[in-house]
Amino acid sequence: MMSAMQIAVYPGSFDPPTNGHVDIMRRAAARFDRLIVGVGVNSAKTELFSVSDRVDMLRAEAKTLSNVEIEVFEGLLVEFVKQRNATVVVRGLRAMSDFESEFQVALANRELAPEIETMFLMTSAEHMFVSSSIVKEIAALGGPIAGFVSPEVAQRLQAKHSR
Amino acid sequence: MMSAMQIAVYPGSFDPPTNGHVDIMRRAAARFDRLIVGVGVNSAKTELFSVSDRVDMLRAEAKTLSNVEIEVFEGLLVEFVKQRNATVVVRGLRAMSDFESEFQVALANRELAPEIETMFLMTSAEHMFVSSSIVKEIAALGGPIAGFVSPEVAQRLQAKHSR
Amino acid sequence: MMSAMQIAVYPGSFDPPTNGHVDIMRRAAARFDRLIVGVGVNSAKTELFSVSDRVDMLRAEAKTLSNVEIEVFEGLLVEFVKQRNATVVVRGLRAMSDFESEFQVALANRELAPEIETMFLMTSAEHMFVSSSIVKEIAALGGPIAGFVSPEVAQRLQAKHSR
Amino acid sequence: MMSAMQIAVYPGSFDPPTNGHVDIMRRAAARFDRLIVGVGVNSAKTELFSVSDRVDMLRAEAKTLSNVEIEVFEGLLVEFVKQRNATVVVRGLRAMSDFESEFQVALANRELAPEIETMFLMTSAEHMFVSSSIVKEIAALGGPIAGFVSPEVAQRLQAKHSR
Amino acid sequence: MMSAMQIAVYPGSFDPPTNGHVDIMRRAAARFDRLIVGVGVNSAKTELFSVSDRVDMLRAEAKTLSNVEIEVFEGLLVEFVKQRNATVVVRGLRAMSDFESEFQVALANRELAPEIETMFLMTSAEHMFVSSSIVKEIAALGGPIAGFVSPEVAQRLQAKHSR
Amino acid sequence: MMSAMQIAVYPGSFDPPTNGHVDIMRRAAARFDRLIVGVGVNSAKTELFSVSDRVDMLRAEAKTLSNVEIEVFEGLLVEFVKQRNATVVVRGLRAMSDFESEFQVALANRELAPEIETMFLMTSAEHMFVSSSIVKEIAALGGPIAGFVSPEVAQRLQAKHSR
Numbered sequence: 001m002m003s004a005m006q007i008a009v010y011p012g013s014f015d016p017p018t019n020g021h022v023d024i025m026r027r028a029a030a031r032f033d034r035l036i037v038g039v040g041v042n043s044a045k046t047e048l049f050s051v052s053d054r055v056d057m058l059r060a061e062a063k064t065l066s067n068v069e070i071e072v073f074e075g076l077l078v079e080f081v082k083q084r085n086a087t088v089v090v091r092g093l094r095a096m097s098d099f100e101s102e103f104q105v106a107l108a109n110r111e112l113a114p115e116i117e118t119m120f121l122m123t124s125a126e127h128m129f130v131s132s133s134i135v136k137e138i139a140a141l142g143g144p145i146a147g148f149v150s151p152e153v154a155q156r157l158q159a160k161h162s163r
Numbered sequence: 164m165m166s167a168m169q170i171a172v173y174p175g176s177f178d179p180p181t182n183g184h185v186d187i188m189r190r191a192a193a194r195f196d197r198l199i200v201g202v203g204v205n206s207a208k209t210e211l212f213s214v215s216d217r218v219d220m221l222r223a224e225a226k227t228l229s230n231v232e233i234e235v236f237e238g239l240l241v242e243f244v245k246q247r248n249a250t251v252v253v254r255g256l257r258a259m260s261d262f263e264s265e266f267q268v269a270l271a272n273r274e275l276a277p278e279i280e281t282m283f284l285m286t287s288a289e290h291m292f293v294s295s296s297i298v299k300e301i302a303a304l305g306g307p308i309a310g311f312v313s314p315e316v317a318q319r320l321q322a323k324h325s326r
Numbered sequence: 327m328m329s330a331m332q333i334a335v336y337p338g339s340f341d342p343p344t345n346g347h348v349d350i351m352r353r354a355a356a357r358f359d360r361l362i363v364g365v366g367v368n369s370a371k372t373e374l375f376s377v378s379d380r381v382d383m384l385r386a387e388a389k390t391l392s393n394v395e396i397e398v399f400e401g402l403l404v405e406f407v408k409q410r411n412a413t414v415v416v417r418g419l420r421a422m423s424d425f426e427s428e429f430q431v432a433l434a435n436r437e438l439a440p441e442i443e444t445m446f447l448m449t450s451a452e453h454m455f456v457s458s459s460i461v462k463e464i465a466a467l468g469g470p471i472a473g474f475v476s477p478e479v480a481q482r483l484q485a486k487h488s489r
Numbered sequence: 490m491m492s493a494m495q496i497a498v499y500p501g502s503f504d505p506p507t508n509g510h511v512d513i514m515r516r517a518a519a520r521f522d523r524l525i526v527g528v529g530v531n532s533a534k535t536e537l538f539s540v541s542d543r544v545d546m547l548r549a550e551a552k553t554l555s556n557v558e559i560e561v562f563e564g565l566l567v568e569f570v571k572q573r574n575a576t577v578v579v580r581g582l583r584a585m586s587d588f589e590s591e592f593q594v595a596l597a598n599r600e601l602a603p604e605i606e607t608m609f610l611m612t613s614a615e616h617m618f619v620s621s622s623i624v625k626e627i628a629a630l631g632g633p634i635a636g637f638v639s640p641e642v643a644q645r646l647q648a649k650h651s652r
Numbered sequence: 653m654m655s656a657m658q659i660a661v662y663p664g665s666f667d668p669p670t671n672g673h674v675d676i677m678r679r680a681a682a683r684f685d686r687l688i689v690g691v692g693v694n695s696a697k698t699e700l701f702s703v704s705d706r707v708d709m710l711r712a713e714a715k716t717l718s719n720v721e722i723e724v725f726e727g728l729l730v731e732f733v734k735q736r737n738a739t740v741v742v743r744g745l746r747a748m749s750d751f752e753s754e755f756q757v758a759l760a761n762r763e764l765a766p767e768i769e770t771m772f773l774m775t776s777a778e779h780m781f782v783s784s785s786i787v788k789e790i791a792a793l794g795g796p797i798a799g800f801v802s803p804e805v806a807q808r809l810q811a812k813h814s815r
Numbered sequence: 816m817m818s819a820m821q822i823a824v825y826p827g828s829f830d831p832p833t834n835g836h837v838d839i840m841r842r843a844a845a846r847f848d849r850l851i852v853g854v855g856v857n858s859a860k861t862e863l864f865s866v867s868d869r870v871d872m873l874r875a876e877a878k879t880l881s882n883v884e885i886e887v888f889e890g891l892l893v894e895f896v897k898q899r900n901a902t903v904v905v906r907g908l909r910a911m912s913d914f915e916s917e918f919q920v921a922l923a924n925r926e927l928a929p930e931i932e933t934m935f936l937m938t939s940a941e942h943m944f945v946s947s948s949i950v951k952e953i954a955a956l957g958g959p960i961a962g963f964v965s966p967e968v969a970q971r972l973q974a975k976h977s978r
Contacts, residue, residue, distance in 0.1 A: 006169070006194070031169070031251065031280055076956040088194065093283065099262055104944040106285045108953065111962045117194055120256065120283040122269045125451050129756040138760065141728040147763045239467040267455040271464065274473045288940050292593040301597065304565040310600045332658070332683070357658070357740065357769055402630040414683065419772065425751055430618040432774045434627065437636045443683055446745065446772040448758045495821070495846070520821070520903065520932055577846065582935065588914055595937045606846055609908065609935040611921045614777050781919040790923065793891040799926045 008032040008088040008119075009081050011073070014039055014054045015047045016153045018135055020127030022061045024092035027121055029065045036084055037062065041074045048136055048160060060152050078113040089118045094128055170249040171195040171282075174240050177202055177217045178210045179316045181298055183290030185224045187255035190284055192228045199247055200225065204237045211299055211323060223315050241276040252281045257291055334358040334414040334445075335407050337399070340365055340380045341373045342479045344461055346453030348387045350418035353447055355391045362410055363388065367400045374462055374486060386478050404439040415444045420454055496575040497521040497608075500566050503528055503543045504536045505642045507624055509616030511550045513581035516610055518554045525573055526551065530563045537625055537649060549641050567602040578607045583617055660684040660740040660771075661733050663725070666691055666706045667699045668805045670787055672779030674713045676744035679773055681717045688736055689714065693726045700788055700812060712804050730765040741770045746780055823847040823903040823934075824896050826888070829854055829869045830862045831968045833950055835942030837876045839907035842936055844880045851899055852877065856889045863951055863975060875967050893928040904933045909943055 010028055014021060014037075029035045039054050049057070055070050062068040073080035081089060089109065091102055106118040135148045139157040146154055173191055177184060177200075192198045202217050212220070218233050225231040236243035244252060252272065254265055269281040298311045302320040309317055336354055340347060340363075355361045365380050375383070381396050388394040399406035407415060415435065417428055432444040461474045465483040472480055499517055503510060503526075518524045528543050538546070544559050551557040562569035570578060578598065580591055595607040624637045628646040635643055662680055666673060666689075681687045691706050701709070707722050714720040725732035733741060741761065743754055758770040787800045791809040798806055825843055829836060829852075844850045854869050864872070870885050877883040888895035896904060904924065906917055921933040950963045954972040961969055 027280060031282070076953070076958040078958070103285055104946065104949055107288055107944045108949055108963075110287075112953070112958055117190060118285065119194070120285070122266055122281065122283070124273075125270055125454055128451055128454065129759045131756065134756055134760055138728070138764070143728040143730070143764055148760075239464070239469040241469070267457065267460055270455045271460055271474075275464070275469055288943055291940055291943065292596045294593065297593055297597055301565065301601070306565040306567070306601055311597075353769060357771070402627070402632040404632070429774055430620065430623055433618045433777055434623055434637075436776075438627070438632055443679060444774065445683070446774070448755055448770065448772070450762075451759055516932060520934070592937055596940055599939075606842060607937065608846070609937070611918055611933065611935070613925075614780055614922055617777055617780065781922040783919065786919055786923055790891070790927070795891040795893070795927055800923075 005033045006088065007034045007036065007084060007086040008090050009036045009038050009077075009084060009086045010090040011038040011040055011077050011080075013042065013045065013047065013132065014058055015049050015132050016054065016135070016149060016157060017057050017061055018127070018130050018132055018149050018153075019147075020092060020094070020123050020130045022150065023124050023127055024090070024121055025058075025062065025068065026065065028090045029062075029068050032088065032090075033067065034086075035065075035068045035090070036086060037068060037070045038073045038077070038080055039070065040077070041072060049156070053156065057150075057153050057156065061150060076112070078109050078116055081116050082113065087116060089116060091118060091120050092123045093120045094123045094131070168196045169251065170197045170199065170247060171251040171253050172199045172201050172240075172244050172247060172249045173253040174201040174203055174236070174243075176205065176208065176210065176295065177221055178212050178295050179217065179298070179312060179320060180220050180224055181290070181293050181295055181312050181316075182310075183255065183257070183286050183293045185313065186287050186290055187253070187284055188221075188225065188231065189228065191253040192225075192231050195251065195253075196230065197249075198228075198231045198253070199249060200231060200233045201236045201240070201243055202233065203240070204235060212319070216319065220313075220316050220319065224313060239275070241272050241279055244279050245276065250279060252279060254281060254283050255286045256283045257286045257294070331359045332414065333360045333362065333410060333412040334416050335362045335364050335403075335410060335412045336416040337364040337366055337403050337406075339368065339371065339373065339458065340384055341375050341458050342380065342461070342475060342483060343383050343387055344453070344456050344458055344475050344479075345473075346418060346420070346449050346456045348476065349450050349453055350416065350447055351384075351388065351394065352391065354416040355388075355394050358414065358416075359393065360412075361391075361394045361416070362412060363394060363396045364399045364403070364406055365396065366403070367398060375482070379482065383476075383479050383482065387476060402438070404435050404442055407442050408439065413442060415442060417444060417446050418449045419446045420449045420457070494522045495577065496523045496525065496573060497577040497579050498525045498527050498566075498570050498573060498575045499579040500527040500529055500562070500569075502531065502534065502536065502621065503547055504538050504621050505543065505624070505638060505646060506546050506550055507616070507619050507621055507638050507642075508636075509581065509583070509612050509619045511639065512613050512616055513579070513610055514547075514551065514557065515554065517579040518551075518557050521577065521579075522556065523575075524554075524557045524579070525575060526557060526559045527562045527566070527569055528559065529566070530561060538645070542645065546639075546642050546645065550639060565601070567598050567605055570605050571602065576605060578605060580607060580609050581612045582609045583612045583620070657685045658740065659686045659688065659736060659738040660742050661688045661690050661729075661736060661738045662742040663690040663692055663729050663732075665694065665697065665699065665784065666710055667701050667784050668706065668787070668801060668809060669709050669713055670779070670782050670784055670801050670805075671799075672744065672746070672775050672782045674802065675776050675779055676742070676773055677710075677714065677720065678717065680742045681714075681720050684740065684742075685719060686738075687717075687720045687742070688738060689720060689722045690725045690729070690732055691722065692729070693724060701808070705808065709802075709805050709808065713802060728764070730761050730768055733768050734765065739768060741768060743770060743772050744775045745772045746775045746783070820848045821903065822849045822851065822899060822901040823905050824851045824853050824892075824899060824901045825905040826853040826855055826892050826895075828857065828860065828862065828947065829873055830864050830947050831869065831950070831964060831972060832872050832876055833942070833945050833947055833964050833968075834962075835907060835909070835938050835945045837965065838939050838942055839905070839936055840873075840877065840883065841880065843905040844877075844883050847903065847905075848882065849901075850880075850883045850905070851901060852883060852885045853888045853892070853895055854885065855892070856887060864971070868971065872965075872968050872971065876965060891927070893924050893931055896931050897928065902931060904931060906933060906935050907938045908935045909938045909946070 037058055051072055058070045130148050135145055139145050200221055214235055221233045293311050298308055302308050302324055363384055377398055384396045456474050461471055465471050465487055526547055540561055547559045619637050624634055628634050689710055703724055710722040782800050787797055791797050852873055866887055873885045945963050950960055954960050954976055
């Protein structure tokens with residue numbers, strides 16, 4: 001039977017958080033006692049926003065969700081999950097290309113920590129093709145991004161590129 | 164925040180239940196307070212096993228799982244989920260072809276009942292390519308099926324074909 | 327250079343037409359001088375609606391589109407296209423599984439009639455996972471289908487199943 | 490190290506054999522000492538051509554290939570492979586949808602007979618989207634099929650439909 | 653109804669143009685009154701050929717097509733399309749991996765400019781697996797590329813690598 | 816008919832070799848008279864292990880396989896294959912994303928050297944989602960990698976990261 005309190009981790013780069021990320025965060029928050037959104041520090045990737053900017057943006061998005069916390073993690077995801085006493089990893093599935101790499105990571109994580117379950121939510125149809133990369137690309141070219149991110153994130157993105 | 168008790172429905176045809184189904188059932192049972200395995204009655208499909216045979220086989224597989232019940236449902240899945248006060252539908256994702264139709268059904272179900280969330284577990288690597296259909300095909304040709312289903316299901320399958 | 331008048335054919339079963347079909351029909355009508363929606367008669371498939379019902383439903387959907395005609399065709403699509411002096415076949419692409427069979431048919435058609443071009447429009451995100459089959463399935467189970475088809479089609483579908 | 494003589498089986502329905510099948514047959518014949526093309530008898534499928542017609546068509550295609558034999562098999566493929574002292578199953582891979590079901594069958598066969606290896610050849614680009622089904626569909630509608638099958642197969646297909 | 657003159661934009665990197673690109677360009681030129689091939693300037697990508705080299709190569713390929721112009725664009729594609737009074741974006745679809753990113757871009761573009769339609773042509777079977785990247789890779793290793801690009805492009809590629 | 820002796824080349828980066836690579840190597844070694852594992856030198860990719868380290872690791876894995884040799888190659892694969900009098904290229908197919916790029920490379924190679932056949936083996940289910948990249952990523956984060964690579968490779972990976 002299920003343990004008394006279900007804690008889930010929703011990990012990602014969130015560079016920046018899109019409406020798709022926020023949709024998954026909300027839906028996951030409604031299903032678990034506590035949801036920890038984990039902003040991964042990945043030295044290999046060149047990120048547009050600093051880790052603390054990404055945490056700020058996520059906190060703004062989560063401010064009405066009382067059981068959601070935003071945290072930073074470095075190193076192996078499963079270690080972070082264990083340290084937080086979480087038992088579930090939540091991921092949003094968008095489309096085909098996601099599927100492949102998500103499978104790979106989920107199965108590797110099960111090998112590393114069989115007691116942690118990865119649960120997938122399907123991205124809503126309207127966010128199916130929205131990604132942080134495409135949003136950054138449109139913003140870099142001066143295009144409108146209001147349909148893809150929150151007003152606050154949009155403002156920060158535009159600030160990056162007006163400089 | 165999450166409601167006091169999380170009830171999930173794991174729907175399927177289970178004609179017959181494979182080791183892959185049982186793996187998902189066990190993993191889902193560990194994540195929810197109650198898991199209802201729903202055997203769908205689909206008059207359009209020709210099934211090998213009667214609904215009551217399928218329920219029996221699933222009960223045998225679930226006998227050590229105290230929070231799992233096996234039930235039959237007819238009609239719309241989301242109606243069945245609501246009647247049982249469940250809020251989650253659990254589905255196993257195997258591979259590419261699954262993905263498409265699972266997306267279609269999950270999004271249709273959200274349209275019908277936005278308060279019900281579909282959560283996907285990835286099928287374990289060793290069951291990734293096992294399906295009820297291929298097991299039935301092998302059994303019909305007299306092939307060994309011990310690696311794909313439980314001994315009890317294997318026996319029933321062989322009985323079907325020795326007649 | 328392009329010929330004086332561009333006529334396109336949008337073929338399908340339309341059993342029944344969904345909001346996704348109507349979206350493609352409208353967008354295609356805006357791009358060609360004339361659009362002929364071709365309802366294919368396929369004796370091998372069991373259809374829910376008669377050909378004349380399907381034509382009626384499509385005519386209702388197309389009544390504000392002055393350059394759209396609904397016609398029935400039997401036999402090879404490319405023959406129908408040639409007889410109508412059309413040079414383009416329009417198809418909507420939804421998702422992965424579509425892609426495969428659409429490629430197969432488009433390449434076969436090019437082998438049969440290289441002068442006819444197949445042009446694909448991407449289904450809008452919100453219709454990406456809507457199909458005639460899933461709509462019929464939901465209707466058969468008594469579920470609500472208002473989000474997937476027009477009110478008129480919904481009424482006809484419900485009439486089919488209330489009998 | 491490899492055994493003295495490598496025998497491979499190329500199984501299929503071949504209803505009818507297409508240019509794609511013939512291409513795989515030729516390429517496989519060039520790689521193995523003996524190639525047995527196995528025409529599967531599948532009582533569940535409705536075939537257009539009788540088993541003996543399919544054998545005749547394949548024999549005509551293989552007549553210049555001295556190390557190829559055409560045989561009929563019933564029951565489990567791996568049993569047929571063992572009876573012929575073959576160690577390899579050859580399959581042509583066309584595209585995405587093939588991939589899934591081929592994986593499923595190959596992995597099931599390995600479970601049944603680990604000593605038999607399935608080797609895949611990629612279908613040539615020009616045959617990538619040709620299948621027996623689409624050829625039959627075009628022929629049934631009276632369309633030209635010369636680009637997809639040999640003249641002999643084309644003649645037989647047309648004979649079927651002129652009656 | 654369709655506007656008096658249909659102008660389409662076929663955007664890409666064309667680094668270098670392959671036979672697949674040229675095939676799409678020709679087929680699109682036959683369907684629209686005017687076709688503008690837009691060479692995108694993307695500062696983030698490292699290109700082998702300068703923008704002006706790419707324009708030269710495309711002009712050579714298009715010299716017999718009287719309604720095709722080659723232009724350079726910077727910034728957002730939809731802005732370029734609007735400035736040229738075009739209403740259609742043409743893209744060639746090759747295979748699965750294309751499909752994903754093409755969908756993503758097409759849907760983002762519709763969000764940005766709903767009045768612009770993206771129309772997809774299927775790449776011919778023989779060019780299905782040809783890409784600028786693989787051509788560059790083969791050329792860099794000294795391999796023959798005559799089957800993939802025009803003689804002029806081949807010469808320029810070899811010149812790059814003989815230095 | 817098959818030539819007297821079948822030599823196959825199994826090319827790759829092997830940075831480092833995983834259990835999946837070793838599985839394919841063993842199965843291929845059982846099917847051909849000689850198997851040459853070709854470690855490709857690719858100046859464009861940043862590799863973790865030097866070419867000679869990769870050769871050493873593969874030699875350790877192959878030490879009980881008498882008909883396997885490990886070699887380094889630079890330049891075009893098909894040239895290397897011809898120089899070694901091999902007629903077959905062996906590749907392991909893992910999953911969807913592999914499929915696309917493998918098709919592309921196999922078809923390009925056939926254009927370059929039609930006499931060389933690429934044969935694909937399906938990766939075993941348990942290695943389906945293991946790749947050199949994910950193993951390196953886990954090792955870099957200090958995670959356990961014993962399930963994915965041999966003890967010797969694991970030791971070398973850990974040595975890389977403890978420095």
